[in-house]
Every structure is written in structure tokens, then in C-alpha cells.
Amino acid sequence: GENVEQHPSTLSVQEGDSAVIKCTYSDSASNYFPWYKQELGKRPQLIIDIRSNVGEKKDQRIAVTLNKTAKHFSLHITETQPEDSAVYFCAASIPDNFNKFYFGSGTKLNVKP
């Protein structure tokens, strides 16, 4: 099955700096890649997603890039703010596998004021 690896496991940045979280996947059939943000004690919430027919997607300070050849995708957060501090999860989904999501192990982002 699919294997999703996520790096780094923890990331500490200064407020205003950029943060980048990377994920690699193993199954080239994966075609949907969501990113979730989970604040302490809360549920994971979708922040951005990308499908395999697109190389990049942006939403204000958040962007996701996808490199299908290398089988990796990244989350970019610019101008980080303390409220960006959370755990971020990437996931990959294979179309022929009933919408099963394969999650990365998470990145704990700490934005220092």
C-alpha cells in the first residue's frame, strides 16, 4: 500500500519567517493530497489540498506544491504568525482504494513571537 513520510517532525520558526513541511509518497497512483492543521485538543481541519493534475495551489499565506515525478509535495506557509502554531498532517489518497487516506506522522510547528 501507500506509504507517506513527513519531515520534519518538529519545526520552530520566528514570527514572520516562512515554514516548509515536506511529504513523500510511494504509490504513483495517488492523486489527491490534502493538508490538515490540528490545534491542541482540536480536530484536524483541512487547510489546503491539491490534485495530481495541478502543480501548485495557493490560498493567501498558504501554498502547496506537488512534484509527481519525484513523488513529493510540500506545504509552504509565509509570514508565519503565532496562531499558525499547530500540528500539520499531510495525506495521500489513491483513487482505486475507496478514498483511503494515508497520513504522514505530523509536523509540530512552533511560531515564536
Place this chain on the structure above:
Amino acid sequence: EAQVTQNPRYLITVTGKKLTVTCSQNMNHEYMSWYRQDPGLGLRQIYYSMNVEVTDKGDVPEGYKVSRKEKRNFPLILESPSPNQTSLYFCASSLTSGSLADTQYFGPGTRLTVL
């Protein structure tokens, strides 16, 4: 308001005492799933359901049961809970289960402690 709800939110129980965690969604989603979240292990899928009366095992199904008698409900059953099932549980649902994946919406979570 479109949402996924879970009950209870917190539960402390003892080994062997059967329990059920309910999950309900009001978005007419076909696909529902249960995950457990443990420190350092991320989200691991327990069971999923593609529609009414259609369920299948995820990655860590041992010790759990599910049922899908109605589209909106997907309860998680622990027939004989053990301490290694102490975890944070999330129910999730999404619109499609076919070839076009859609995002999954998560419930608020149920923190279970088995003594």
C-alpha cells in the same frame, strides 16, 4: 450547520466493559471512517464504510467493530476494551468514495481511557 458529531467526548472505562462511541454526520456523505491518534503515530485508520451496509477494515481493526445501518451514523464498538485501546478517536466523513477523492471532515474526537 454541516458537521460530524461524536459522543461521548471523554470516556474512562475499565478493561472488558463493552462500549460504543457514536458518530453522526448531517452532510449526506457516503464515506465514513474511524481513526485513532496516538503520540508519534499520527492518524491510523481503524474501519471505514463506503455506504450503508458496506464496511471494511483499515490498518488497525483488531479489537473494534463497526456498523453502518443508516447513512448518517457509523458507531464504533469496543466489545472488550483493553488498556492498549486508550487513545484519541476521530470519526470522519466525505462526500465520495469513488475514484474522485474528496476531503474528509473530522468529528471533534473522543478521548478514551481504559484502566
